[in-house]
Amino acid sequence: MDLPGNGAGRVPAGRAARGQYYEFRPYNVARIVIWTAFALVLAVAPMLFTSGLGITILSQIGIAIIACLSYNMLLGQGGMLSFGHAVYTGLGTYFAIHALNAATKGQLPIPVSLLPLVGGLGGMAIAILFGYVTTKKSGTPFAMITLGIAELIFAMSLMFSEFFGGEAGISANRVVGKPFFGITFGPAIQVYYLIAVYTFICVAAMYALTRTPLGRILNAVRDNPERVEFIGYDTQRVRYLVFILAGFFAGISGGLSALNFEIATAEVVGPARSGGYLLFTFLGGATFFFGPIIGGILMVLAFVLFSEFTKAWLLYLGLIFMFMVMYAPGGIASLIMMNLRVAAFGRLKELWVSYLALGVTALLVLLGAAAMIEMVYHLQLNVALGDTVRFLGADLNVKSVDSWFGAVFVLLTGLGLFELVRRHFLRQWGEIEEFIEKEMKRRETL
Numbered sequence: 325m326d327l328p329g330n331g332a333g334r335v336p337a338g339r340a341a342r343g344q345y346y347e348f349r350p351y352n353v354a355r356i357v358i359w360t361a362f363a364l365v366l367a368v369a370p371m372l373f374t375s376g377l378g379i380t381i382l383s384q385i386g387i388a389i390i391a392c393l394s395y396n397m398l399l400g401q402g403g404m405l406s407f408g409h410a411v412y413t414g415l416g417t418y419f420a421i422h423a424l425n426a427a428t429k430g431q432l433p434i435p436v437s438l439l440p441l442v443g444g445l446g447g448m449a450i451a452i453l454f455g456y457v458t459t460k461k462s463g464t465p466f467a468m469i470t471l472g473i474a475e476l477i478f479a480m481s482l483m484f485s486e487f488f489g490g491e492a493g494i495s496a497n498r499v500v501g502k503p504f505f506g507i508t509f510g511p512a513i514q515v516y517y518l519i520a521v522y523t524f525i526c527v528a529a530m531y532a533l534t535r536t537p538l539g540r541i542l543n544a545v546r547d548n549p550e551r552v553e554f555i556g557y558d559t560q561r562v563r564y565l566v567f568i569l570a571g572f573f574a575g576i577s578g579g580l581s582a583l584n585f586e587i588a589t590a591e592v593v594g595p596a597r598s599g600g601y602l603l604f605t606f607l608g609g610a611t612f613f614f615g616p617i618i619g620g621i622l623m624v625l626a627f628v629l630f631s632e633f634t635k636a637w638l639l640y641l642g643l644i645f646m647f648m649v650m651y652a653p654g655g656i657a658s659l660i661m662m663n664l665r666v667a668a669f670g671r672l673k674e675l676w677v678s679y680l681a682l683g684v685t686a687l688l689v690l691l692g693a694a695a696m697i698e699m700v701y702h703l704q705l706n707v708a709l710g711d712t713v714r715f716l717g718a719d720l721n722v723k724s725v726d727s728w729f730g731a732v733f734v735l736l737t738g739l740g741l742f743e744l745v746r747r748h749f750l751r752q753w754g755e756i757e758e759f760i761e762k763e764m765k766r767r768e769t770l
Contacts, residue, residue: 366520379512386523388620394573395601400610403546405467408474412447412571414593416578419446421588424496440579447575455567481590493589609657678749685742692735
């Protein structure tokens, strides 16, 4: 007979006779709240940002989140540094755009809402093909092989115009067939909600993967592959399986991009796109699941918004990347988690003055460096427009010693003050960490 109660508490009679019972496991309320909030954010966001630009940015953020999370399956969870992830997102875009054109001509009876899955299957097929060779190596050889494949595909995209469309690319029209309950995917808001649904499902699926035995053994392969081999697992097979799954989700991202932009060009498989996935996944925090989500948001904001303010945006991005590598190698997610840990022990309020000082001095450094960068770019690119460049409401004369001296003075002053504040902060942080360690040991003894 079964014990009374819900399904989770029932055990066979034989086990009940031996006194073995399942323990009641309460629902993880925090996890339910987080996923509900995530769904609400996806649903409500276009109601807050109603402009055409806002909807476009939100759509691209959803696509970038899937792409960065799929890349993090390799980098953060598996320790596989890939320089060619755009191969799988980009080819997913091409497969989806060809399927969309075939559906337009009546050659492929498939609804538009399922076309991202075509991109996913295409990305998975390419991952099966290239991944078998790529994952035979790890570490630096793995990275170099992915770089070689990326360059190969990018070169092919300019050579085989029948599939890639050459430099002009391939365009399509996403309005196919009869409307379904008024949905034609013509308006950008309808495309956004399709992207939002795919984003939620893909993020949930990739998170679920981290809780499976495959996800756990992947972490072990990343941390200690020799021990994993010793206990009987084939590390190459583990890497290969995850590589295929990453290619599938990357392809879905590419398929959504095909529907959003209705065009695929050689740029989608280019090295710059692969570098963007690497850089922003690292900035977001590759060691935490939500880090690539932050990275995907930053990626779109940098490419779409920041690039409109200055021609030197890539240089600023490189400087930010260097700063993060030097002072926060765990990314933004690690900073958030470390401060949440401090807050859990009630010591975060002691750091607000130091954080304010760090922010002000870092801003001084940024202002001085930005003034110099803008003047250099003006001298190199816009000298025909005159000797004056407008910077944050001030006129800087690129041929005046005063402008250059002021920029250098602000930069050096900011650097000096930042270093003083940083040293004080490190001492303060060390004392708090020592307190936390003692408090944890005290609680363990109780």
